[in-house]
Amino acid sequence: MNHSKRPAVDPSIAPEQGFTRDGQPLSYNRAPAPDLAPWIARLYVTKVIVPADYTLSCGLFNDTACIRIQLAGDWTAETATGPEAFSRAALFFGPQSRRMPVTVTGSFISVGIAIRPGACTALDGPRVADFVDRLVPAPMVAMPSEELLMLPADASPEEWLLMLEGLVRKRVEQMDGALPDPVAVRFEEIMLANPGMTVSEAARLCGVERRRLERVVSRDFGMAPKQVLRRARALDMASHLRGVADSEEGEEIALRYYDESHLIHEFTELFGMSPRQFVGKPQPILTLALESRQARRLEALHRIAPGEARPWE
Numbered sequence: 001m002n003h004s005k006r007p008a009v010d011p012s013i014a015p016e017q018g019f020t021r022d023g024q025p026l027s028y029n030r031a032p033a034p035d036l037a038p039w040i041a042r043l044y045v046t047k048v049i050v051p052a053d054y055t056l057s058c059g060l061f062n063d064t065a066c067i068r069i070q071l072a073g074d075w076t077a078e079t080a081t082g083p084e085a086f087s088r089a090a091l092f093f094g095p096q097s098r099r100m101p102v103t104v105t106g107s108f109i110s111v112g113i114a115i116r117p118g119a120c121t122a123l124d125g126p127r128v129a130d131f132v133d134r135l136v137p138a139p140m141v142a143m144p145s146e147e148l149l150m151l152p153a154d155a156s157p158e159e160w161l162l163m164l165e166g167l168v169r170k171r172v173e174q175m176d177g178a179l180p181d182p183v184a185v186r187f188e189e190i191m192l193a194n195p196g197m198t199v200s201e202a203a204r205l206c207g208v209e210r211r212r213l214e215r216v217v218s219r220d221f222g223m224a225p226k227q228v229l230r231r232a233r234a235l236d237m238a239s240h241l242r243g244v245a246d247s248e249e250g251e252e253i254a255l256r257y258y259d260e261s262h263l264i265h266e267f268t269e270l271f272g273m274s275p276r277q278f279v280g281k282p283q284p285i286l287t288l289a290l291e292s293r294q295a296r297r298l299e300a301l302h303r304i305a306p307g308e309a310r311p312w313e
Contacts (some may be wrong), residue, residue, distance in 0.1 A: 031299055045157035047109050192301060
């Protein structure tokens with residue numbers, strides 16, 4: 001399976017954090033403070049300059065729930081409950097089961113927290129399964145919209161992220177540090193390390209019966225274990241195709257599919273386009289999310305240290 005063609009870029013956009021070697025856009029993203037690692041998967045700030053009337057048509061595809069604070073740009077999203085439009089807003093996004101089409105007009109700033117599977121359950125937050133492929137204003141899930149939107153305009157990206165960590169820390173303290181279910185934690189490790197694994201084997205490694213694994217994963221990931229693994233496989237492949245994965249893993253990622261037709265079928269079902277189309281069309285917003293996820297994945301697998309240069313930079 002040869003997918004070595006350089007992925008397309010959008011020449012109109014100028015991300016503040018620069019580009020990969022392939023010309024793909026980058027955000028400022030990092031691991032959480034160590035004391036918040038059980039609950040937060042990743043934090044990010046994206047600042048992109050485009051012409052004022054320019055509309056960027058792209059998509060989002062995240063395997064975690066996220067709190068997103070949109071500080072600039074006029075956004076639309078095609079969700080499970082219909083089209084949504086918003087500008088300056090604090091939003092709760094559930095995880096996505098497939099690519100969610102989005103547009104943004106004008107320059108945009110987005111600040112966010114990716115929430116680890118099981119963290120919403122542990123911290124008495126939203127039921128993740130109720131929000132798959134959906135987004136709602138933060139107050140609808142008892143999150144402090146006013147505080148989230150009070151990020152000072154003149155602060156640095158790192159200062160914004162420290163403020164968000166402070167809000168999460170407050171919630172963790174209110175809940176006496178309640179931790180995610182160990183089964184969800186172990187399954188997340190499997191998802192990142194080896195999404196080609198069978199559900200039965202994953203249950204064995206988690207030390208539980210398959211039915212218990214399915215209950216925990218449906219609750220904390222919002223979908224069945226088989227779907228979670230299938231999505232992880234596709235996200236790794238998408239990252240490889242966009243040039244934001246470790247190139248040394250390319251063959252291993254491709255071999256998770258039986259053959260080219262299996263890859264095309266699964267990829268098209270989840271992304272709404274074939275791998276060839278995905279490479280040939282600029283995907284700036286989606287690429288930003290994929291790059292952040294791969295950085296997190298490589299750190300979780302101890303392939304790189306937090307803050308270390310990533311293979312695609």
